Amino acid sequence: xxxxxxxxxxxxxxxxxxxNKSMKPRHWERIANxxxxxxxxxxxxxxxxxxxxxPLLKFKEDIEVKNSIESKF
Numbered sequence: 001x002x003x004x005x006x007x008x009x010x011x012x013x014x015x016x017x018x019x020n021k022s023m024k025p026r027h028w029e030r031i032a033n034x035x036x037x038x039x040x041x042x043x044x045x046x047x048x049x050x051x052x053x054x055p056l057l058k059f060k061e062d063i064e065v066k067n068s069i070e071s072k073f
Contacts, residue, residue, distance in 0.1 A: 007057060010057055010060070011052070011056055011057060013064075014056050014060060014063060014064070015048075015051065017063075017064070018031070018051060025041065028041050031054075031063055034059045034062045034063055035054045035055050035056065035058070035059050035063070036055075037053070037054035037055065039051070039054070
């Protein structure tokens with residue numbers, strides 16, 4: 001149980017970044033490429049569980065770096 005909570009706490013900054021209104025389709029594409037997970041952001045059924053099913057923590061640093069670089073352009 002504590003591992004789950006620790007993982008969720010570590011995921012929260014990524015979720016906050018992904019919920020930012022400045023996230024563009026190209027950002028989602030980069031995260032999809034890094035994680036090898038498809039995000040159907042155009043779907044009416046796109047939910048938090050779809051994001052949480054991706055291996056975000058495994059690629060946390062890569063996701064943060066790529067999106068911070070992208071957000072500067």
